[in-house]
Amino acid sequence: MIEAVDCFKGYDGTPVLQDVSFRVKPGEIYGIIGPNGSGKSTLLRLISGVERADAGEVRIEGRPAETYSRRRLAQLMAVLEQEAIPPVGFTVRQVVEMGRFPHQDWLGRERRSGGEARGWAAPGEKVGGEGQPLVTEGQKGGGEGQPLVTEGQKGGGEGQPLVTEGQKGGGEGQPLVTEGQKRLSGGVDRLLDQVMERLGLMALADRTLDQVSGGERQRTALGKAMAQEPRVLLLDEPTTYLDIGYQLQMMDYVSRWNRENGLTVVAVLHDLNLAAQYCHRLLVLHQGRIVAEGTPAEIIDPALIGRVYGTVPAVVAHPVSGIPQILLQPEEG
Numbered sequence: 001m002i003e004a005v006d007c008f009k010g011y012d013g014t015p016v017l018q019d020v021s022f023r024v025k026p027g028e029i030y031g032i033i034g035p036n037g038s039g040k041s042t043l044l045r046l047i048s049g050v051e052r053a054d055a056g057e058v059r060i061e062g063r064p065a066e067t068y069s070r071r072r073l074a075q076l077m078a079v080l081e082q083e084a085i086p087p088v089g090f091t092v093r094q095v096v097e098m099g100r101f102p103h104q105d106w107l108g109r110e111r112r113s114g115g116e117a118r119g120w121a122a123p124g125e126k127v128g129g130e131g132q133p134l135v136t137e138g139q140k141g142g143g144e145g146q147p148l149v150t151e152g153q154k155g156g157g158e159g160q161p162l163v164t165e166g167q168k169g170g171g172e173g174q175p176l177v178t179e180g181q182k183r184l185s186g187g188v189d190r191l192l193d194q195v196m197e198r199l200g201l202m203a204l205a206d207r208t209l210d211q212v213s214g215g216e217r218q219r220t221a222l223g224k225a226m227a228q229e230p231r232v233l234l235l236d237e238p239t240t241y242l243d244i245g246y247q248l249q250m251m252d253y254v255s256r257w258n259r260e261n262g263l264t265v266v267a268v269l270h271d272l273n274l275a276a277q278y279c280h281r282l283l284v285l286h287q288g289r290i291v292a293e294g295t296p297a298e299i300i301d302p303a304l305i306g307r308v309y310g311t312v313p314a315v316v317a318h319p320v321s322g323i324p325q326i327l328l329q330p331e332e333g
């Protein structure tokens with residue numbers, strides 16, 4: 001699904017990543033851990049296509065990442081970072097709707113995904129599923145459907161209308177939104193409702209982001225990623241500013257999405273206990289190089305962690321799951 005081959009990246013002549021090669025299997029939750037400055041976020045930026053390796057390459061489904069258009073990459077991958085969205089004036093629902101942008105044309109009309117969208121709904125539910133188009137044949141007959149970009153949103157951004165009056169007048173007697181597109185949008189509305197319900201965002205839908213808590217904002221960002229219907233989710237420290245309840249909730253949502261829809265996840269995580277609980281395999285970076293790769297049982301080892309982080313923890317088996325967990329060990333304990 002994702003493959004890094006002999007990647008090298010440096011800034012101002014200083015190597016930040018060297019000889020980095022690994023492969024993430026489809027449907028895997030793959031964690032990247034390592035101390036501050038070890039190159040984790042840089043590696044994620046190479047995978048997301050934001051930056052290119054100086055040597056070597058990242059391949060997505062066998063193709064070099066740079067051969068994908070921005071739009072195609074955004075259809076394939078969503079990125080969720082720490083403090084993912086600033087509290088600007090959009091409502092929670094508007095932000096979740098923004099997840100559809102890679103699937104829309106320049107007028108905000110939904111385009112067919114050519115059967116590639118996998119959808120987020122659980123097996124048995126109508127929207128999505130393995131290799132299913134977003135809107136199924138049964139759903140095509142469906143409801144009235146609202147355009148995804150509302151009048152309020154069209155006015156969007158920095159006082160600049162996204163669609164001018166002139167543009168609205170568009171084609172030669174052609175309605176800009178056809179009946180078929182309306183039905184497509186109707187299917188998308190159902191998808192958005194499902195995402196909002198799953199994440200418990202319905203009650204917050206009309207609040208602007210400055211009227212919700214940090215945890216709720218992060219959940220909104222996850223909703224936007226889900227609405228994007230990616231095959232790959234890239235997480236860069238998504239739980240940093242969350243309390244333990246929200247940390248678990250966030251990772252539980254991701255884990256459920258992975259189980260039910262075969263989503264592939266690559267997650268940079270500082271919290272080794274969360275990484276061990278949720279990741280199938282872990283990659284350990286140290287000073288820009290890979291020092292280990294393996295299952296949490298193989299990686300969460302006092303000697304290895306001590307060598308990489310400079311502090312030797314106590315490792316115990318979780319009393320319920322048996323997964324290795326670390327206990328920090330002060331020098332004078």
Ligand SMILES: Nc1ncnc2c1ncn2[C@@H]1O[C@H](COP(=O)(O)OP(=O)(O)OP(=O)(O)O)[C@@H](O)[C@H]1O
Pocket residue numbers: 011012016034035036037038039040041042043
């Ligand atoms: N754009 C840049 N220009 C110059 N140096 C950079 C740039 N981006 C990252 N670096 C340097 O590359 C190294 C790796 O940074 P990176 O952010 O990838 O590490 P990280 O493992 O994600 O760190 P942290 O855990 O602290 O977030 C650091 O020394 C950082 O200062």
